[in-house]
Amino acid sequence: MRFKLRLILYMGLLVATFALPAKAGAHAATITYESSVEVQITAADNDGPMAGAEVIVYEPDLITVYDQGTCDAQGKYSFAPDMSKPGDWKVRINHDHSHLMYVTVGENVSASGGIGGFSTLQIVLMSACVIWGIIGTALYFRRKREANAHS
Secondary structure (H helix, E strand, O other), X not given: OHHHHHHHHHHHHHHHHHHOOOOOOOOOOOOOOOOOOOEEEEOXXXXXXXXXXXXXXXXXXXXXXXXXXXXXXXXXXXXOOOOOOOEEEEEEEEEOEEEEEEEXXXXXXXXXXXXXXXXXXXHHHHHHHXXXXXXXXXXXXXXXXXXXXXX
């Protein structure tokens, strides 16, 4: 009976350790950060940089305009795509002629709502595996101890 109670208490502590989100703070400070990926385009033709070229960026649905502007004197233009919308973003550059290119966003990017780069689902599965391992190990040694007691 005491063994079961101890096992339940350890399991509860283990679940609380892995399942509850960790917060960092000091003296009531709130620390946040934002991470963004910026796509930089350099447009040039045989005459040099496409200074002042019109740039239109479309979301992966290829219909919705996400951003638009003009290239700087070096033919550069940058935008920060919405990482929650992975796929091929169409970029149209208009300068004498219309030029089209696609930028793939989000292929190897993991949006994580979990702890330490793991998603919530991964944390739950890892916790369940650890608990299963602890219970299995405890039952194995309990059975071995009971077998020795009957001998």
